[in-house]
Each structure stands twice: as C-alpha cells, then as structure tokens.
Amino acid sequence: MTVLMRPKPLDGFKVREFKMLIDGKWTAGAEGKAIERASPGHGAVVSRYEAATAIDANRAIASARKAFDDGHWPRMTGAERSRILLRAADIIDARADELAFLDCIESGKPISQAKGELGGAADIWRYAAALARDLHGESYNTLGDGTLGVVLREAIGVVSIITPWNFPFLIVSQKLPFALAAGCTAVVKPSELTSGSTLVLGEILEAAGVPQGVVNIIVGTGPEAGAPLTSHPDIDMVSFTGSTGIGKLTMANAAQTLKKVSLELGGKNPQIVFPDANLDDFVDAAVFGAYFNAGECCNAGSRLIVHRDVADEVTSRVAALSAKVKVGDPLDPSTQVGAIITPQHLAKIVGYVKGASENGARVAVGGSAADLGLGQFMEPTILSSVAPDMAVAKEEVFGPVLSVLAFETTDEAIRIANSIDYGLSAGVWSRDFDTCLTVGRRVRAGTVWMNTFMDGASELPFGGYRQSGIGRELGRHAVEDYTETKTLNMHIGPRTGHWMPKEARG
Structure with a gap:
C-alpha cells in the first residue's frame, strides 16, 4: 500500500x-x-x-x-x-x-x-x-x-x-x-x-x-x-x-x-536496463525518475525498457519500493510525492492508466487517484506487460505512472527507445561501459545518463531531439x-x- x-x-x-x-x-x-x-x-x-x-x-x-x-x-x-x-x-x-x-x-x-x-x-x-x-x-x-x-x-x-x-x-x-x-x-x-x-x-x-x-x-x-x-x-x-x-x-x-x-x-524518456546492471542502484533511480515532482516533469523516466531476463525481478522490486513512497501534504518535509496540478489533469492521468489496463497492461501497483480529503493526488503507479504501441508507452502522461517494456537484444532496446516522437533524455544501466556508450550514442536524445538518472549541472546543456x-x-x-x-x-x-x-x- x-x-x-x-x-x-x-x-x-x-x-x-x-x-x-x-x-x-x-x-x-x-x-x-x-x-x-x-x-x-x-x-x-x-x-x-x-x-x-x-x-x-x-x-x-x-x-x-x-x-x-x-x-x-x-x-x-x-x-x-x-x-x-x-x-x-x-x-x-x-x-x-x-x-x-x-x-x-x-x-x-x-x-x-x-x-x-x-x-x-x-x-x-x-x-x-x-x-x-x-x-x-x-x-x-x-x-x-x-x-x-x-x-x-x-x-x-x-x-x-x-x-x-x-x-x-x-x-x-x-x-x-x-x-x-x-x-x-x-x-x-x-x-x-x-x-x-x-x-x-x-x-x-x-x-x-x-x-x-x-x-x-x-x-x-x-x-x-x-x-x-x-x-x-x-x-x-x-x-x-x-x-x-x-x-x-x-x-x-x-x-x-x-x-x-x-x-x-515534452519527453517520454526511457531507462534501458541490462541484466548486468547494479539493480540496487537502478531500482531507487527508477522510483525517483518516475515519481519526482509527481511525474509532472518533462525529464521523467516514464518508460522502463528492461531485458527480459530481469524484467520480472525489476518489476517486482520497483513495485515494492514504489509502495513505500510517501504521498500527501506538500508542506510536510517528509512528503516525496505531492499533489497533481489540477483536477482535470488528474482525470487525464487516470484515463491513461484505465486505457492501458483495458488494452492488456497489468497494474502492478497503484493505478488510482488517492482521496486525502483535500486537494488532488495520484497513487504512484506501475504498468507491466506494456506494448510499445500503447498510448501510455508513446505519449507524455505527465503523472506518476511508470510503464515497463521488455527487450531481448540491444538493437531491440534501441529501436523501442527511438520509436516515439520525443527525444529529450534517456538512461542506460549496465556495468559494461562499452554497452553504455554504444547505447548512449545510438539513442536519439539530448541527454543520456549512464548508471544514474536525472542528475544535472549548470554547466551541462539541456534540450531535446525531434519533438x-x-x-x-x-x-x-x-x-x-x-x-x-x-x-x-x-x-x-x-x-x-x-x-x-x-x-x-x-
């Protein structure tokens, strides 16, 4: 919960x-x-x-x-x-x-x-x-x-x-x-x-x-x-x-x-995870990337593109950690996910989750608006069994919703990552730096993080490819x-x- x-x-x-x-x-x-x-x-x-x-x-x-x-x-x-x-x-x-x-x-x-x-x-x-x-x-x-x-x-x-x-x-x-x-x-x-x-x-x-x-x-x-x-x-x-x-x-x-x-x-940013990745670090980064600013972030890591060998483990571990995220009063210093900007935007986010579920995706955690008596809030949500052609996998939801997609080869992972209209940022997770550099150079995005996510500095340019x-x-x-x-x-x-x-x- x-x-x-x-x-x-x-x-x-x-x-x-x-x-x-x-x-x-x-x-x-x-x-x-x-x-x-x-x-x-x-x-x-x-x-x-x-x-x-x-x-x-x-x-x-x-x-x-x-x-x-x-x-x-x-x-x-x-x-x-x-x-x-x-x-x-x-x-x-x-x-x-x-x-x-x-x-x-x-x-x-x-x-x-x-x-x-x-x-x-x-x-x-x-x-x-x-x-x-x-x-x-x-x-x-x-x-x-x-x-x-x-x-x-x-x-x-x-x-x-x-x-x-x-x-x-x-x-x-x-x-x-x-x-x-x-x-x-x-x-x-x-x-x-x-x-x-x-x-x-x-x-x-x-x-x-x-x-x-x-x-x-x-x-x-x-x-x-x-x-x-x-x-x-x-x-x-x-x-x-x-x-x-x-x-x-x-x-x-x-x-x-x-x-x-x-x-x-906008952005629809992937985090690509290989079997040799440090999953302890990645799981925390996945939760942060998806739910930071309630997912209302152009840089949100809203797509996990995970190697099939570790897809079930990654989904399970990210879901378990997501359930521990603190949602609620924005003025409470311990809150990690605050409120959604408007009731209309909250309804849009819920609609994306409902549409994905009706088209075969599975809600691994969350999936609903949270009634806290005041304001409007959304539960941190993970959707597994997501297909690349689903709206939730292609369009910017701009909410705390994470889609999990599986791949088997590096070429397939890159193809999924580049299959959308956006190209703002991406993450690559592997202990093999050859893998990180190969994927980083082929993913069409303005920023590619390697074994980290959503770090930044004033000295580093920020912007995107394509739309x-x-x-x-x-x-x-x-x-x-x-x-x-x-x-x-x-x-x-x-x-x-x-x-x-x-x-x-x-």
Whole structure:
C-alpha cells in the first residue's frame, strides 16, 4: 500500500495579492480582472494575480523595446551586468524559503523538493553571471594585409520568456539570467497557475539593480497574454517551455515575423536496463525518475525498457519500493510525492492508466487517484506487460505512472527507445561501459545518463531531439543563444581591385 499523508488545512492563511511588473512599476491589468489560484494540495485559494490581456502584453513589450533601444542595460560592460546578476543570486538565497513556499502551495510539489530547486536556481544565476563576462566574438587577421575581419556577438534584443507550471522558479532561471547576461531585455509570462515566485523574482531584480523596463512580468492565459508574446513584431526571440502542442503553435506564430525560437517541450524518456546492471542502484533511480515532482516533469523516466531476463525481478522490486513512497501534504518535509496540478489533469492521468489496463497492461501497483480529503493526488503507479504501441508507452502522461517494456537484444532496446516522437533524455544501466556508450550514442536524445538518472549541472546543456524541442539551455553557450553575430569587414588603406577601370572613374 502507498504511504498516504493527509494534508492539514491552511487555517488562518492569508491570500497573497500580486500585481504585474511593467516598465518598473507594479500595476493592475488594463481590464481589472483577476486570476485566483487554489492550492492543489489543500484546495484553498492561496494567490490572486492581476490578469493580463493583449493590452498589457503590448505595454510590456513596448517597455522592453524602449529599454533595449534607448536604455543602458545592453550598453553596460559584461562585468557590470555580472555584478547585478550575482546580487540577484544572493537575494534569491536570502528569500529561498519564501520562494519555495510559494512554489509548494501553488504547484503542489513537496516543500523539500522546492527548497532543493531554489538552491539549483541560485547556482544557475551565478553561472550566468560568470558567462556575462566571457561573452566574446572573433577576429581574423589572416585575410590579407589590407583586411581585418571582426565578428561581434550582440544581444538579440527583446526576448519573450514563457514558462510552465511544473518548475516555476527553476525554469525561468534557466532562461532569464542568460538573456540578461547577453544584454537583452525581456517580457516574462509564467503559467497563470504558478506565477507567485516569478513575480517575487521581479522584486529581487529591482533590488539587485536591474534598470526599469529591462524585465517585465505579466500573468495571464496563453490566448490572452501569451499569444502576443509570440507574434508581436517588436519581439526578437521567443523562449518557451511547455507542451509540444503549444510549442508547435508558438513556432507557427513566431514564423509570421521569422523570430528566433528556443523550445523545450515534452519527453517520454526511457531507462534501458541490462541484466548486468547494479539493480540496487537502478531500482531507487527508477522510483525517483518516475515519481519526482509527481511525474509532472518533462525529464521523467516514464518508460522502463528492461531485458527480459530481469524484467520480472525489476518489476517486482520497483513495485515494492514504489509502495513505500510517501504521498500527501506538500508542506510536510517528509512528503516525496505531492499533489497533481489540477483536477482535470488528474482525470487525464487516470484515463491513461484505465486505457492501458483495458488494452492488456497489468497494474502492478497503484493505478488510482488517492482521496486525502483535500486537494488532488495520484497513487504512484506501475504498468507491466506494456506494448510499445500503447498510448501510455508513446505519449507524455505527465503523472506518476511508470510503464515497463521488455527487450531481448540491444538493437531491440534501441529501436523501442527511438520509436516515439520525443527525444529529450534517456538512461542506460549496465556495468559494461562499452554497452553504455554504444547505447548512449545510438539513442536519439539530448541527454543520456549512464548508471544514474536525472542528475544535472549548470554547466551541462539541456534540450531535446525531434519533438522535444529546438535549441539548448544551460551550458557555456547558453548566453550565445540570446545573441546575433555581426561581421565587421574592415579594409585598411586605399581600396584595391577596383571594378571599373581608372579612366571610367575620372
């Protein structure tokens, strides 16, 4: 049986009120509407935001445009921008408990996990600060005595940053500090379900010294506030994280003005297990990979592709450990799996499990929603006897549901791993490193972990193949993504090789 921990009511909790940040001012929306967010783990309203429309989006874009075209930020030295980003990181650390609490109650993620994410986010801001000082172009003095070539890297301009609900503070931190390090200005739209910590980030950036208009933050739905950020002619680049479906729409909108796009989208990530793997390590990683953030994670290890010789043992051991996972109150420090983001999403997850069961899959553990009196929760679930063509094996469930598939040969394992539309990440488990490297090079995914899963570092690029997205975040080239290259071709001395003869030139 899953360990269930009933949430405690939020007695005496005061709803937090937020305004939007446009041109350095905390302001109401043009139409005076509000968005209320109810905590998925407690059922009570915890946040209230000003609801942005296209009018507010256009105001924010105009502010960012003016700050880029006429303001000081793009013209600062890298060292000056770096110092401000480092101050922001220090303030993030100082307000980490507040930010983690907001992410916890708005998204339903466990408070211990939210605090860990804040530490990772602060590290990313510091890494971006270092890159601000290292951004540079190239020079070519090998083009002949009369020519010097210089290639500049210039900030691309105004960037719209659209972030999802599953990692509210961490994902904006994978984008915004690199855009700022390059000298860009930005309009940020977090998910309307989890906007609190991003709005607090606006306060942090003000305190750190980011000039007014450089970062604008609005809250609203995709059709109302998000769409203008993907199509407006004054936006130079769109950085979007979310579902593959909305990513395609974002790309189509951006194509109207040929904007640069960076897309981090869905995943259906395999962990491939060979008979010689260290199963003690793997079983723990499988449970972590499947249920971290309640499976609401593009990197979730939602497919176990297990060699047939150990498939029964692996399924049994993962099921036994899954039954010990603690599910419940996101504010309890011992909780490992928190709440599901909305009732509608919970129903979708349950529907995937029901459909798989009706088509021959076996529920080895879990399989149902968990009624804890408050909020919405899902039992950690394992489905065995899953066929590669089942929807649950191909589509992103985005919940704590693990599918187990069997293979007999390495080629078959790789074929199953690559048989879907996604290519975000994968894991390979074997004591034979030749096996790990062979599989790692043939699996089409942006990240392949070997004998571990879902580790990360600010220095390592993150992104996917195929319908998992376009471009990479993090890593030493992350700042370059927010730049354009410009060639300066300089001629020294009198021009040679005239096209017209001298007598024609007079």
